[in-house]
Amino acid sequence: MTTTSHGPTAPFALARYRQGESVRLGLVAHDRIRPLTPEQLGAASLNDFLAAPDWDRLAALAESASSPEPVDGWMPLADVTLTAPVEPRQVLQTGANYRQHVIELVAAGLTNNSDRTPDEAREFAAKMMDDRAANGEPYFFIGLPACVVGDDVPLALPAYSDVHDWELELAVVIGREAFRVSREDALDHVAGYTIANDITTRDLVFRKDMKEIGTDWYRAKNAPGFLPTGPFLVPARFVDGADLDVRLELNGEVMQDASTSDLLFDIPALVSGASQTMPLLPGDILLTGSPAGNGQHWKRFLRDGDVMTGTIQGLGAQVVRCIADPVPLL
Structure with missing residues (x-):
């Protein structure tokens, strides 16, 4: 299906939308959305549904959206305000996971700090990354679920820095609880996918007062609204997460343009790796x-x-508008 220019291409997807002061769960199909009651969903909440998703049940409901005069509460998608499609209890984030990107970063450092030529530095960095992929482990850190917002919320840029940055990412939405699962079984625990933009304040990433501490992901990545997510949750059955185009435009100019085929650790490796420490719960997101x-x-x-x-192939697009933070600094 095609909804709007910003919609997903799957036959149906889930979304959450604002209705007055409340937020409702909805089913998206074509260019329409309809509310989902617990009875229609077959579960008390979104996360309860994701724990044991019955996508066929929703597929049957979605069929009525294509009728010339749809009933059952269908509304034009353009008439509602979408918000974040997930309600995670945990947010896990992955660092240094695009092979070519990391090679470029490592090679730049080697070129500046050794007698290697740029080509030699890239070759050395490529071997490092291939060895890491074969023998290493993914690098994870955690974010605050409170930072997850929809693109209906403007991104307020805190005045304590002028180096707030974007990082567009494919986000995995966990379905059935995953605890110490193998790579072979990992995708059985993925309910779907959505879009996330992991906003980062660059000058807060490394502690200046005690460099031995290293990175400070709390301050650098967890200001209010720093994780715009959605607007759609697309079922995993409609998505090949191993080969998706990822593209971010800033004021119409392309800044990021890559494919998830360049992931150093693929989605099964990430889900398996993250699940070895703590159970991943239904509705959690893994960037x-x-x-x-x-x-x-x-x-x-x-x-x-x-x-x-930010667009990711098949998942639609999110449009995030930046504003100066209206809350004054102390």
């Missing part, structure tokens, strides 16, 4: 990393009035 082309690369960071359009 898979971001490709080259963030603001740090371009030496151009987010400003008041910027508009980011």
Whole structure:
């Protein structure tokens, strides 16, 4: 199906939309959306549904959206305000996971700090990454679920920095609980996929007062609204997460343009790896990393009035508008 230019291409998807002061779960099909009651969903909540998703049940409901005059509460998708399609209890994030991006970063450092030529540095970095993929483990850190918002919420850029950056990422939505699962079984625990933009304040990533501590992901990535997500949750049955185009435009100019085929650790490796420490719960999201082309690369960071359009093949698009943070600093 095709909904709008920003819609998913799957036969149906899930979304959450605003209705007055509340948020409702909806089923999206074609260019329409309809509310889902617990009875229609077959579960008390979205996360309860994702724990044992009955996608065939929703597919049957979606069929009526294509009738010339749909009934059953269908509304034009353009008439509702979509918000984040997930309600995660845990947010896991993956670092340094696009092979070519990491090779470029490592090679740049080697070129600047050794006598290697650029070609020699890239060859050395490529061997490092191939060895890491074969013998290493994914690098995870955690984010705050409270940062997950829809693109209906403007991104308020805190005044304590002027180097807020974008990182568009494919987000895995967990279905059945995953605890110490194998790579072979990992995809059985994936309910679907959505889009996330992992906003990062670059000058807060490394502690300046005690460099031995290393990275400070709490301050760098967890300001209010720093994880725009959605607007659609597309069932895994409609998505080949191993080969999706990932593209971010800033004010219409392409900044990131890559494919998930370049992931150093693929989705089964990420789900399996993350599940070895703590159970991944239904509705949790696992970000898979971001490709080259963030603001740090371009030496151009987010400003008041910027508009980011992030698209991932088959998942639709999110449009995030940036504003200066209206909350004054202490």
